[in-house]
Amino acid sequence: MYSFKNDYSEGTNPRILNALIESNLEQVDGYGEDHYTLEAAELLKQKIKLSNIDIHFLSGGTQTNLITISAFLRPHEAAIAANTGHIFTHETGSIEATGHKVISVEVNDGKLSPDHIKSALGMHTDEHMVKPKLVYISNPTEVGSIYSKTELEQLSSFCKKNNLILFMDGARLGSALCSKENDLQLSDIAKLTDAFYIGGTKNGALFGEALVICKDSLKEDFRFHMKQKGALLAKGRVLGIQFLELFKDELYFDLAKHANKMADLLRKNIESMGYKFLTYSPSNQIFPIFPNKIIEKLQEKYSFLVWSKIDEDSSSVRLVTSWATKEDAVKAFLKDLKNLTC
Structure with missing residues (x-):
């Protein structure tokens, strides 16, 4: 039986497997402080064309969403997501389990627009309700649609005007960026969002996501959040080596x-x-x-x-x-x- 069920049925690209084998017996520092992981972070900064960003490597998409959103929000704050959004439909209430409500908005094509967000803000007006603070989008969305540069610019502008955090789930970002209809680059996403991640699990890596934090006020103590929630891997090298291999060329x-x-x-x-x-x-x-x-x-x-x-x-x-x-x-x-x- 051949599977079209997902994009992580296979293990990993042979080049990544070989890189892991070749470095296997090398002794390096743990918890992402090894030279491979540090090099991978610097390489991604070059690809994104920004140096003033923080990059953290985590094991999977749900873990990345959970830690990022819970770190960015205060106890009374909530996230806005499309009704098809992964954090609303397929993460077992992980965001809610941290005490943060996910406000869902009905959409037709998986994409949020300023009007969708405006409607959510209009329904949460005072301290008797949770305060919408973070806008969660996926690119591609859960139904395969992608955001154009114009659409992301409109979202970014609206979020800035309303003091909202814009966070992009990039579990399948490679597919979006390589779509024939795409007009976004990594550098555009970094300028238009407050944080996003580059998915490896669903694009040839054994596992792993690279979280990019762009807004300075969101960077502080993020490794503390990672450690507290079990995401600071002792063998962080395994993540660093994979992203180094994925991005050292095309x-x-x-x-x-x-x-x-x-x-x-x-x-x-x-x-x-x-x-x-x-x-x-x-x-x-x-x-x-x-x-x-x-x-x-x-x-x-x-x-x-x-x-x-x-x-x-x-x-x-x-x-x-x-x-x-x-x-x-x-x-x-x-x-x-x-x-x-x-």
């Missing part, structure tokens, strides 16, 4: 481009067969709508998520491609789908 972007290419192949051919999609997605997640009978047949050979019920006879599914998705597997899926369609 590997990070090459892996994301491959994932997007495989998604494009699926999207174009599924569309040519006459199928519709739940949402427009130019990233490595696509959401076609199939008859339930065809879904059941496909599931005999392929693993993927049934995303939502459309009606009694059809559902949307989520197909995710990765840095390691085989083109032959994509073509086999499309051939099987075509045969079932006919």
Whole structure:
């Protein structure tokens, strides 16, 4: 059975595995103070084209969201997220467990706009309610849409005017940046958000995310928060080595481009067969709508998520491609789908 269920089914890119093996017996300092991790942080600063940013390496997306948001907010403050946002739907109430409410906003395409945030602010007016303070967005979103530079500029401007923290979840940021429709660069994101992270887990790393804190007032004591919540790894080198390998050349972007290419192949051919999609997605997640009978047949050979019920006879599914998705597997899926369609 071949999996289109997620983009972390495979282990890691061979180059990263080799880098870990080659450095395996070298003795280095712990807790991210080894030379690999320090070099990786400096390299990312060069790629982002800013030196006055703090970079921290954490093991996974949920951990990064949890620690970042809980560190940035005071006890009475809350985060605003789309109703599809990962912190609202798929993190087991981790943010709420730290005492911070997640205010959800209904959206159509996974993206928040200033109007969405304005409506949330209008509903929380005094000290009898939590105070909205942080705006959480994902790029790509949970339904595969991406933010344009104009959209992010509008969000950034609105947040600054209303003294809100803008935080971008970048678990699949590589896919967004390498989308044919993207007009954002890492340097733009660093200038327009207060913090964001570069996802490695879903883009070829064994595990790991690189958190970038851009706003000075949010930087203080962040390693204390990491340590208190179990995120300051003794063997921090494992994270540093991976990001050093991903960014010393174009590997990070090459892996994301491959994932997007495989998604494009699926999207174009599924569309040519006459199928519709739940949402427009130019990233490595696509959401076609199939008859339930065809879904059941496909599931005999392929693993993927049934995303939502459309009606009694059809559902949307989520197909995710990765840095390691085989083109032959994509073509086999499309051939099987075509045969079932006919």
